[in-house]
Amino acid sequence: MAVLRVFRYLRSYPALGIATLLCAIATTLATxxxxxxxxxxxxxxxxxxxxxxxxxxxxxxxxxFLARDGFNSLRIRLNNTFEQNVVRDLRCDLYxxxxxxxxxxxxxxxxxxxxxxxxxxxxxxxxxxxxxxEQGLVALLQMAGIGFILFRLNPTLAAWVLxxxxxxxxxxxxxxxxxxxxRAQRRAASAMNSLLLDNIHGMRQIKSYAREAEExxxxxxAAEAVRSTQLWVMHVWATYSPGTNFLxxxxxxxxxxxxxxxxxxxKFTTGQLVEFLLYVGLFYDPVGRLHQLNQIWQxxxxxxxxxxxxxxxxxxVSQPANPAPLPARFQGAVSFRxxxxxxxxxxxxxxxxxxxxxxxxxxxxxxxxxxxxxxLVSLLPRFYESTSGAVMIDGRxxxxxxxxxxxxxxGLVTQESFLFNTTVRRNLLxxxxxxxxxxxxEAAQAAHAxxxxxxxxxxxxxxxxxxxxxxxxxEKQRIAIARALxxxxxxxxxxxATASVDTVTEKLIQAALDxxxxxxxxxxIAHRLxxxxxxxxxxxxxxxxILEQGTHAQLLAANGxxxxxxxxxxxxxxGESDFT
Numbered sequence: 072m073a074v075l076r077v078f079r080y081l082r083s084y085p086a087l088g089i090a091t092l093l094c095a096i097a098t099t100l101a102t103x104x105x106x107x108x109x110x111x112x113x114x115x116x117x118x119x120x121x122x123x124x125x126x127x128x129x130x131x132x133x134x135x136f137l138a139r140d141g142f143n144s145l146r147i148r149l150n151n152t153f154e155q156n157v158v159r160d161l162r163c164d165l166y167x168x169x170x171x172x173x174x175x176x177x178x179x180x181x182x183x184x185x186x187x188x189x190x191x192x193x194x195x196x197x198x199x200x201x202x203x204x205e206q207g208l209v210a211l212l213q214m215a216g217i218g219f220i221l222f223r224l225n226p227t228l229a230a231w232v233l234x235x236x237x238x239x240x241x242x243x244x245x246x247x248x249x250x251x252x253x254r255a256q257r258r259a260a261s262a263m264n265s266l267l268l269d270n271i272h273g274m275r276q277i278k279s280y281a282r283e284a285e286e287x288x289x290x291x292x293a294a295e296a297v298r299s300t301q302l303w304v305m306h307v308w309a310t311y312s313p314g315t316n317f318l319x320x321x322x323x324x325x326x327x328x329x330x331x332x333x334x335x336x337x338k339f340t341t342g343q344l345v346e347f348l349l350y351v352g353l354f355y356d357p358v359g360r361l362h363q364l365n366q367i368w369q370x371x372x373x374x375x376x377x378x379x380x381x382x383x384x385x386x387x388v389s390q391p392a393n394p395a396p397l398p399a400r401f402q403g404a405v406s407f408r409x410x411x412x413x414x415x416x417x418x419x420x421x422x423x424x425x426x427x428x429x430x431x432x433x434x435x436x437x438x439x440x441x442x443x444x445x446x447l448v449s450l451l452p453r454f455y456e457s458t459s460g461a462v463m464i465d466g467r468x469x470x471x472x473x474x475x476x477x478x479x480x481x482g483l484v485t486q487e488s489f490l491f492n493t494t495v496r497r498n499l500l501x502x503x504x505x506x507x508x509x510x511x512x513e514a515a516q517a518a519h520a521x522x523x524x525x526x527x528x529x530x531x532x533x534x535x536x537x538x539x540x541x542x543x544x545x546e547k548q549r550i551a552i553a554r555a556l557x558x559x560x561x562x563x564x565x566x567x568a569t570a571s572v573d574t575v576t577e578k579l580i581q582a583a584l585d586x587x588x589x590x591x592x593x594x595x596i597a598h599r600l601x602x603x604x605x606x607x608x609x610x611x612x613x614x615x616x617i618l619e620q621g622t623h624a625q626l627l628a629a630n631g632x633x634x635x636x637x638x639x640x641x642x643x644x645x646g647e648s649d650f651t
Contacts, residue, residue, distance in 0.1 A: 077196055077375055080157040087153040092208065094146035099212045101142065102353060103220065104135030110346025118341065146209075158197045165189055165378055171386040174454045175414070183265030188377050191260060195374035198367050207364050210357030217354045224347055225339070231325045232351055235318040239358065242318070243365050246311045254373040256300040261377075263293040308366055315362045319355040326351050390474055395467060397476040401561040402465050403430035403592030405451070411459035412446055412615075420446050421615045424460070428608070430561075433593045435606035437633070442612040448564045448594045452481045464562070482560035484587075486567035488551030490539030495524055496531040498539075498550060502557030510557065518553035518583040520546070545580060552583045563593040600637060609633065 081088060108128050116124045166189065177185075221229035270277060270286055277286050330347060333339035339347075410424040421443045428434055436444040449455050450462050453474060462469045469477055490498050499511050506514075511531065515521040523546055527533035539547045555563065565584065581601065588595075597603055604623045611618045611626075611633050619631050626633040 076379060077157075077161065077200060077371075080160050081153075081200075083160065084153055084156055087149055087156070091146055091150045091153055094142045094149060095209050095212055097142040098139055098146060099209065099216055101135050101139035102213060103216060105132055106346045106349035106353065108132050108135070109349055110342040112342070113345050114340050114342030154197065154200045157200055158193065161196065161378070162189065162193050165193065165381055168382045168384065172381070172384055173386075174449075176384065181261075181265035181269070183268035184261045185381075186268065187257075187261040187264045188381060191264075192257065192374040192377045195257075195371050196378060199371035199375070203364055203368065203371075206360050210360045210364070213357045214354060217350050221347070221350055221354065224343065224350070225330075225333075228326060228330055228333070228347060231329055232322050232354060234325065235322045236358075239315050239318050239362070242311060242315050243362060246307070247365060247369055252300065252303045252307065253370050254376075256297075256304055256370075257373045257377060259293070259296040259300045263290070263297050266290060266293050304370075312362060312366075316359060319358055322355065323348070323351055391471050394473045394476075395471040397472055398465070401480050403561045404428065404463075404465050405562065405592055406463035406466075407447070407450075407460070408463060409460040410447070410450065410457050410462065412443070412450065412455065412457050419615060421457075424615070424617055426610060426617065426620070428592060428594075430592055431590060432607040433588055433595060433605065435603045435609045436594060436596045436612060437598065437603060437609065438612035438618075441614075443615045444596045444612055445566055447612070448566065448596065451562065451564065451594070452478045452483070480560050480562060482555040482558050482563045482591075484548070484551050484555050484563075484565050488539075488547050490535050490542070490547055490550060492535070492537045494529075494532045494534055495527070495550060498535065499531075499554050499557060502554040503559075506557055511553075514553040514556040515550075517556050517586045518549045519579040520549035520553050520583075523549075548580050549583060552580065552587055556583075556587055561591050563587065563591050565593065565595045565597070567596055567598075 108131050112125065112128050115121060116128060169185065169189075218229070218233075221232055266289060270290065277283060326348060330339060330344045334341055334344050405426075405428040407424050407426040410421050411419070412421040413419045420441075424443075424447060426434075436447065438444055446455065450457050451464075451469070453469065464472070464477075491501070496511065499514065500506060502514070503510070508531075512521055515524055524531055524533075533541075535541050535547075535550075539550070542550070565587075584602075585605075587593075595602060595606060603609055607622065608620060609623060609626055610620045611631075619626060619629065619633060621629065623637075627637065628634075
């Protein structure tokens with residue numbers, strides 16, 4: 072069972088676990104004092120009228136309560152530290168597992184669902200740990216200790232106390248046999264969070280298309296699913312919890328009846344009956360807490376399943392058993408040899424692609440949407456694995472290199488450059504964490520970004536907002552280029568880096584790109600002839616195959632598809648539609 076795996080994390084903190092256990096034992100022992108002392112007060116103080124003996128007994132009870140609550144406070148502190156350490160470790164393992172998963176895995180799942188697993192599902196597991204270990208341990212110790220005392224006091228009467236237990240156990244088994252309601256609850260919450268996150272990111276589109284009412288109705292439907300599944304859980308609990316409490320109350324009633332008869336028959340003193348009844352209350356109290364823990368346990372089961380689905384998912388790509396020595400810097404020779412790739416068995420994207428790239432060359436990839444341009448360059452850093460053929464870097468299969476070392480030498484600038492919700496400085500330092508301020512400024516100046524960065528309210532320490540929302544598209548692109556310049560990779564991928572910007576900004580970005588391209592092997596996906604013409608080699612892709620390749624002049628002279636499109640269409644651009 073997935074939830075049991077969580078308890079393996081407890082082994083990392085044995086000292087905290089032992090200290091928690093000792094405090095729980097001390098708390099339980101102190102709890103036993105009150106019923107015993109109260110029985111003595113009845114028989115030795117109240118019945119014979121010995122007022123002089125009252126204060127010692129009262130002080131003994133007060134001292135026991137002080138010891139109980141003191142040890143309980145320490146236990147709670149130790150246990151919370153213990154459990155929060157475990158929860159942190161679980162969360163970190165979950166996050167690290169997410170980072171190891173392949174990009175296609177993320178493409179098939181909603182971001183809101185993943186956030187729910189890391190936050191809400193781990194919190195549900197946390198309740199199992201905190202309440203299960205803390206309250207469960209104390210409850211079991213209290214039941215065992217008080218059960219022993221009850222049988223010492225009166226075995227016959229103690230047997231009647233245990234009579235409801237099998238029925239309560241049967242109710243617990245029945246309650247635990249239908250976990251689907253909790254799985255439905257987790258799925259509904261995940262779906263609602265996914266819709267919420269999606270709509271927050273798409274709020275501009277919702278407003279521009281005046282879809283507030285429709286999206287409000289969609290969210291209400293998701294919220295209704297959460298409400299109905301939550302009520303399903305609550306309604307079942309509303310029957311189970313009072314029912315088990317009633318069974319415990321029947322046990323108390325039996326003790327009052329049978330114990331009262333024993334007192335009247337002279338078999339039991341009044342003080343002993345009072346003591347016994349107080350112990351019975353302390354016996355059934357942890358039984359009730361265990362039933363509450365059962366509810367928490369049932370809620371934690373599907374949450375733990377969802378957490379370990381991610382932790383157990385296979386990592387993105389296989390690391391080489393004996394990785395090849397990674398050079399300090401690749402020369403940049405790249406070879407695609409008979410490359411085939413498919414996202415699904417019935418959907419081939421690339422087949423039979425062969426391409427030789429010399430160190431320092433700039434390769435322009437052109438073709439229609441779905442031709443395989445982005446997929447081809449995504450094979451280089453192993454975001455995807457080719458289904459056939461091999462990608463060679465400096466004459467060696469790139470799968471022989473350590474994955475992190477391979478990616479450290481490949482730069483990427485995309486059309487929608489992602490910026491983290493932090494400062495400009497920290498976004499730039501993603502390129503090279505140890506870079507100095509002077510190096511940051513130098514890279515930003517080369518990317519034509521320093522001027523606008525310095526004009527920001529806090530300069531390089533200005534927060535850019537989620538996904539860089541406080542900056543324009545062109546500004547984000549130039550920061551991304553500066554980040555790549557700072558990384559200084561020998562192999563570079565530019566995927567539509569000048570798209571979606573105005574002419575003035577494009578000229579700034581193009582000037583920055585010209586600096587970025589120098590001295591490195593570059594793959595450029597573009598439609599603007601101004602970018603394509605400068606390439607050392609232009610590769611025309613269509614339906615996952617290379618249709619033609621050569622320099623701009625060679626392809627014009629060949630009078631093929633590229634020549635027809637570059638002369639017949641807009642003088643500055645070869646668009647996607649030109650290849651359809």
